Amino acid sequence: MVASNSIIDVCNLHIRFGQQEVLRDISIQVPRGQTLAIIGESGCGKTVLLKTIIGLIRPSQGHVDFDNRRVDRLSEKDLAHQRTRFGFVFQNSALFDSMTVAENILFPLRQHRAEQQAEHDQQMHAGLAEVGLPPSVLGKRPAELSGGMRKRVGLARALVMHPEVLLYDEPTTGLDPIVSDVINELMIRTSENYEVTSVIVTHDMKSARKVADRVVMLYPLSRLEPGEPQIIFDGSPAEIDAATDSRVSQFVRGEAGDRLMEMRESRAVGHA
Amino acid sequence: MASVDYEIAPRRGLLEAVYHSIADLGAAVLNTFETLGDMTLFAWRTLVWMCTRLPRRETLYSSMYQIGVLSLPVVALTGTFIGMVLAVQSYTQFRAFGLETQLGGVINKSMFRELGPVLAATMLAGRVGSAMAAELGTMRVTEQIDALSSMGANPIQHLVVPRFLSCLLLIPSLTIMAVFMGVVGGTGYCIFVLDIDIQHYTSNANDFVENWDLFYGIVKSVFFGATIGLVSCYRGFHCKPGAEGVGSAATTAFVQSFVVIIVLDLFLSIFLDTIYLAIWPEGPSLF
Numbered sequence: 001m002v003a004s005n006s007i008i009d010v011c012n013l014h015i016r017f018g019q020q021e022v023l024r025d026i027s028i029q030v031p032r033g034q035t036l037a038i039i040g041e042s043g044c045g046k047t048v049l050l051k052t053i054i055g056l057i058r059p060s061q062g063h064v065d066f067d068n069r070r071v072d073r074l075s076e077k078d079l080a081h082q083r084t085r086f087g088f089v090f091q092n093s094a095l096f097d098s099m100t101v102a103e104n105i106l107f108p109l110r111q112h113r114a115e116q117q118a119e120h121d122q123q124m125h126a127g128l129a130e131v132g133l134p135p136s137v138l139g140k141r142p143a144e145l146s147g148g149m150r151k152r153v154g155l156a157r158a159l160v161m162h163p164e165v166l167l168y169d170e171p172t173t174g175l176d177p178i179v180s181d182v183i184n185e186l187m188i189r190t191s192e193n194y195e196v197t198s199v200i201v202t203h204d205m206k207s208a209r210k211v212a213d214r215v216v217m218l219y220p221l222s223r224l225e226p227g228e229p230q231i232i233f234d235g236s237p238a239e240i241d242a243a244t245d246s247r248v249s250q251f252v253r254g255e256a257g258d259r260l261m262e263m264r265e266s267r268a269v270g271h272a
Numbered sequence: 273m274a275s276v277d278y279e280i281a282p283r284r285g286l287l288e289a290v291y292h293s294i295a296d297l298g299a300a301v302l303n304t305f306e307t308l309g310d311m312t313l314f315a316w317r318t319l320v321w322m323c324t325r326l327p328r329r330e331t332l333y334s335s336m337y338q339i340g341v342l343s344l345p346v347v348a349l350t351g352t353f354i355g356m357v358l359a360v361q362s363y364t365q366f367r368a369f370g371l372e373t374q375l376g377g378v379i380n381k382s383m384f385r386e387l388g389p390v391l392a393a394t395m396l397a398g399r400v401g402s403a404m405a406a407e408l409g410t411m412r413v414t415e416q417i418d419a420l421s422s423m424g425a426n427p428i429q430h431l432v433v434p435r436f437l438s439c440l441l442l443i444p445s446l447t448i449m450a451v452f453m454g455v456v457g458g459t460g461y462c463i464f465v466l467d468i469d470i471q472h473y474t475s476n477a478n479d480f481v482e483n484w485d486l487f488y489g490i491v492k493s494v495f496f497g498a499t500i501g502l503v504s505c506y507r508g509f510h511c512k513p514g515a516e517g518v519g520s521a522a523t524t525a526f527v528q529s530f531v532v533i534i535v536l537d538l539f540l541s542i543f544l545d546t547i548y549l550a551i552w553p554e555g556p557s558l559f
Contacts, residue, residue, distance in 0.1 A: 054422050056418055079424075080424040080425070083421070083422055083424040084423070086422065088423075090418070091415070092414060094414060094416050094418065094419035095416075095419075096411075096419070097410075097411075097416070108425075111423060111424065111425050112424060157423075161423075
């Protein structure tokens with residue numbers, strides 16, 4: 001295997017769930033320190049790709065390399081160790097309901113670091129300060145927090161282990177524009193302060209433009225012709241506005257076009 | 273042509289129906305074997321994690337409190353009433369033969385060997401098993417289980433082992449409580465309501481029940497506890513998305529646990545009776 005500058009290397013990845021094909025022949029390289037935004041319509045397989053990168057989903061074909069090691073060939077122990085180099089911010093934060101905010105943030109530290117409680121507390125407070133939350137939230141349960149606060153706690157939990165790669169799944173979905181922008185600012189600051197590589201799955205174009213160095217757009221397989229590549233755009237945020245592919249420009253402008261008509265037609269065909 | 277179509281169409285319909293029935297049956301059989309294999313792997317992983325790394329004390333204590341301590345009142349209450357119901361149901365027949373003083377033997381033996389363990393297991397499956405499946409199912413749906421994995425933690429070690437251990441370790445205590453309350457309920461009803469002579473009643477009751485009966489009930493209960501822990505956690509882990517999926521996981525956990533408990537009960541009864549007869553070949557004598 002040839003060592004490359006890419007920390008994440010997705011090679012000819014195919015993912016199928018039973019009869020349903022979700023990802024087809026995806027190849028993406030993410031260089032160290034880059035912030036990559038993966039955009040695309042709902043259901044095109046963005047989250048599946050993110051979960052495959054961290055080894056939560058096994059590829060049906062092809063592979064993902066992390067730091068030149070194949071993720072699907074790692075033993076359970078090595079995979080668990082490798083995951084400590086990642087931070088994952090989930091769409092709905094995925095904070096543990098039964099734990100307080102403090103216990104949520106401390107969880108990865110207690111799991112993997114044998115330091116004293118005082119050091120853990122110090123790291124927890126540093127993480128909390130990084131995302132701009134007051135210490136008064138530490139004793140609260142996730143259910144008592146707003147959506148934006150939950151996202152920030154999720155980010156603090158991801159940051160305490162000082163990961164090399166941060167994976168964000170729809171970080172601004174369901175938030176108001178101001179809180180969305182707070183999250184965008186946090187993502188930029190985190191990339192700069194921690195020098196992490198980031199992969200952001202989003203369909204928020206404002207967020208992608210602001211945060212990402214590079215944008216990749218996936219298209220749903222159900223709408224592609226056989227043999228057509230699933231990645232329909234790969235370039236800088238500035239280039240996406242000048243993209244000639246009508247599917248890309250339609251997504252960027254957020255226009256439905258004749259989509260509603262197509263949906264009705266496919267429904268009619270299904271019934272027939 | 274029209275007449276040919278008329279002749280062929282029903283045959284094709286029938287053939288198709290048969291074909292689909294066979295295909296559905298085959299799919300169901302394959303699905304059952306797949307689930308069984310998956311469940312066996314799940315149980316194996318749970319046992320391996322249980323032997324290699326015990327859960328943190330506070331996680332285990334919290335789980336034990338939820339599963340054991342909070343189940344005590346309901347197990348005690350149902351145990352008492354089952355003992356009394358046994359007395360009510362058996363009294364008429366025993367009285368017809370003039371054997372009402374022997375009621376204690378039957379009630380106690382039934383409680384120790386059969387009703388105590390099955391009752392405690394049923395209450396545990398209903399109260400705790402469904403709740404565990406719903407809780408883990410919600411964690412699956414809200415990606416909390418994925419979050420655990422993404423942090424390099426093993427979900428089976430963190431979520432299943434404490435619950436499984438709590439079920440395994442605490443069900444004998446719940447069984448003893450159910451048996452004790454059943455015996456108290458049955459005795460109280462016979463003596464205070466049916467007016468059976470206390471001396472004869474207790475003497476007969478003591479004669480019929482052996483230490484083996486207590487052992488018999490506790491051995492069964494350990495298997496029932498393991499079943500509840502594994503089936504409920506498995507159902508929670510394999511929950512389908514949405515509120516319907518969580519509800520279905522909770523219901524399926526109870527139904528499957530209960531069915532397995534009843535089937536296990538039969539085989540364990542046969543097995544334990546075989547052991548008893550191998551050790552004491554004269555066999556037990558009730559009368």
